[in-house]
Amino acid sequence: MPKKSVQLSGVVVAESAICSIDPDEGVLMYRGYDIAELAERSTYEETALVLLDGEVPEAEALEAFRRELTKLRELPAETEGAIDRQAGQAAPMEVVRTAVSTLREATPAQLIALLPTVVTHYHRRREGLEPVAPDASLSYSENFLAMLHGSRPNERDARAFDVAMILHAEHELNASTFAARVVAGTGADLTAAVVAAIAALSGPLHGGANEAAMALFERIGSADRAPREVREALQRGERLYGFGHPLYRAYDPRAVILKRISRELSEDAGEPNWYAITEATERTVFEEKGLYPNVDLYSGSVYRYLGVPNDLFTPLFAASRVAGWSAHAVEQQGDNKIIRPSAEYVGEPRREFR
Numbered sequence: 001m002p003k004k005s006v007q008l009s010g011v012v013v014a015e016s017a018i019c020s021i022d023p024d025e026g027v028l029m030y031r032g033y034d035i036a037e038l039a040e041r042s043t044y045e046e047t048a049l050v051l052l053d054g055e056v057p058e059a060e061a062l063e064a065f066r067r068e069l070t071k072l073r074e075l076p077a078e079t080e081g082a083i084d085r086q087a088g089q090a091a092p093m094e095v096v097r098t099a100v101s102t103l104r105e106a107t108p109a110q111l112i113a114l115l116p117t118v119v120t121h122y123h124r125r126r127e128g129l130e131p132v133a134p135d136a137s138l139s140y141s142e143n144f145l146a147m148l149h150g151s152r153p154n155e156r157d158a159r160a161f162d163v164a165m166i167l168h169a170e171h172e173l174n175a176s177t178f179a180a181r182v183v184a185g186t187g188a189d190l191t192a193a194v195v196a197a198i199a200a201l202s203g204p205l206h207g208g209a210n211e212a213a214m215a216l217f218e219r220i221g222s223a224d225r226a227p228r229e230v231r232e233a234l235q236r237g238e239r240l241y242g243f244g245h246p247l248y249r250a251y252d253p254r255a256v257i258l259k260r261i262s263r264e265l266s267e268d269a270g271e272p273n274w275y276a277i278t279e280a281t282e283r284t285v286f287e288e289k290g291l292y293p294n295v296d297l298y299s300g301s302v303y304r305y306l307g308v309p310n311d312l313f314t315p316l317f318a319a320s321r322v323a324g325w326s327a328h329a330v331e332q333q334g335d336n337k338i339i340r341p342s343a344e345y346v347g348e349p350r351r352e353f354r
């Protein structure tokens with residue numbers, strides 16, 4: 001049954017071999033591989049290559065891809081200049097969008113390699129800190145966190161971050177991926193498709209939901225206050241971010257994994273607050289509305305435990321999802337068809353101008 005608040009819900013607009021979703025069972029697969037297995041046994045770099053190439057790479061191909069990504073991490077001068085000029089005033093997603101616009105004829109590998117440098121360079125500049133240069137000896141996620149915090153992360157944090165990146169890398173025809181495909185379908189290049197996708201991701205109904213969810217948890221403040229706060233918010237007709245989904249009618253399979261990671265990080269941090277508030281909120285929302293969490297409910301607390309500021313949650317989403325966007329843009333270009341649906345006209349009938 002289509003979701004009532006989602007336009008085009010249930011309408012198939014493309015054939016794709018990239019991602020499949022069972023909304024009733026809560027199963028998500030990239031190229032036929034269950035994300036639970038990828039989260040257990042893969043890395044972000046490998047998952048990105050699976051998305052782009054369609055197969056699990058041989059060890060040599062994976063190593064070559066890692067080397068290519070490592071070489072592409074440095075910001076081109078024009079991109080760095082654009083970030084530096086905006087770092088004081090523009091919002092994080094505006095900076096990411098503008099930074100990507102400076103790239104000419106970008107490749108999937110360049111975008112995947114560069115976005116972590118874009119996000120962390122921007123963040124450190126706005127904080128008045130010296131940006132940290134990429135470290136070729138570190139993996140994608142170790143390097144991402146090292147460039148953010150200025151120190152090498154421990155193994156557990158790097159793995160938690162890597163799994164979060166794997167889980168955000170692709171999700172079929174969500175709004176940003178659809179935007180990327182629409183632009184790619186016109187024959188525009190990958191840079192243009194990804195800029196459109198970044199713009200679509202920036203809204204709170206899509207990529208901004210985990211930031212909005214975290215804002216609610218900050219307002220709630222402690223787990224014991226959650227039931228009352230949540231009931232009152234629902235009575236006021238508020239939309240609770242991180243709950244419900246345009247597709248799933250079951251527990252979002254990404255949320256299952258992120259919930260576990262959030263719990264583990266909270267235990268290790270000796271600071272269970274964010275996990276406890278989120279879990280108490282989840283319980284009350286289910287009792288009151290029968291709604292399940294989506295990916296954005298627990299990703300906020302995971303990032304928070306890893307020291308990521310709230311307003312970088314969506315840029316992180318973009319950095320991860322660029323693998324999926326690129327795979328879709330390439331697939332759409334292969335099909336070489338423009339996407340041009342129709343609207344049902346509900347305006348005035350024909351009438352005289354004056």
Ligand code: CMC
Nearest residue numbers: 003004005006174205209239240241242243244245246294
């Ligand atoms: N908060 C409060 N009420 C909700 C929510 C929510 N998040 N989601 C659904 N409901 C209500 C909805 O209004 C309806 O109530 P009623 O029957 O009384 O009219 C009932 O729950 C059932 O809703 P539905 O038909 O299952 O879903 P929907 O089409 O109304 O809404 C949605 C789907 C995705 C627009 C909505 O769940 C939402 O806005 N969620 C919050 C935004 C969010 O977290 N977005 C991130 C999505 S996951 C990231 C990604 O994959 O891109």
